[in-house]
Amino acid sequence: MSEPSARRYSGRSVDEWKAARRERLLDAALELFGTEGYPATSVERLCAQAKVSTRHFYHEFQNKEAVLLAVHAQVIELAVRSTGEALRQAADAHVGERIGAAVEGYLRTIMADLRRARISFVEVVGTSPAVEEQRIAFRELIISSVVKIGEAAVARNEIAPKDFRFLGLCFIGAVNTVVYDWMLADPRPPEKEVQTALRNLAVSLMVN
Numbered sequence: 635m636s637e638p639s640a641r642r643y644s645g646r647s648v649d650e651w652k653a654a655r656r657e658r659l660l661d662a663a664l665e666l667f668g669t670e671g672y673p674a675t676s677v678e679r680l681c682a683q684a685k686v687s688t689r690h691f692y693h694e695f696q697n698k699e700a701v702l703l704a705v706h707a708q709v710i711e712l713a714v715r716s717t718g719e720a721l722r723q724a725a726d727a728h729v730g731e732r733i734g735a736a737v738e739g740y741l742r743t744i745m746a747d748l749r750r751a752r753i754s755f756v757e758v759v760g761t762s763p764a765v766e767e768q769r770i771a772f773r774e775l776i777i778s779s780v781v782k783i784g785e786a787a788v789a790r791n792e793i794a795p796k797d798f799r800f801l802g803l804c805f806i807g808a809v810n811t812v813v814y815d816w817m818l819a820d821p822r823p824p825e826k827e828v829q830t831a832l833r834n835l836a837v838s839l840m841v842n
Contacts, residue, residue, distance in 0.1 A: 658684040663705040668749025672757040716743040729787035777802035
């Protein structure tokens, strides 16, 4: 005799309802953390925005910090995917083009949505040890990509050996400062203008 099928509500399984509920909470976190800020957003506010009860909130997340970690992880995933795709498409190009493609792939993802930019460059900074650990891990991932691009370019005799980790740290510092200033500027400069300037800086650091 076969086992009974999973219970369904309005055509959805329990797991589907849970997944949809979690997604609504993450969407609410992106909106509220990315506009009003993480400290200003309570669990109750998140639940009201997501139309989820506080009881169900704690079925999905241990606390508000866990939501920030999850929504930041989503931003990271988008950035990594976009940057990786840009590098794959430019795999056979000169190192300057590969660097430029990677920078543009990353910045397009972050700057296309001010909420993502605010979460990445403001809300996660120094929030808690766990959030800081995730932020630093992503920074190290970016630096390792810079080192790989640089070492591959040296192997191709495109550029001379350099301290690529140091250059990666310099570039990340520039991105953090420039994008933060761009977010606050009124009127805000065109995204493409800022992206082009940062692209040119990255190429200059690595190639010249």
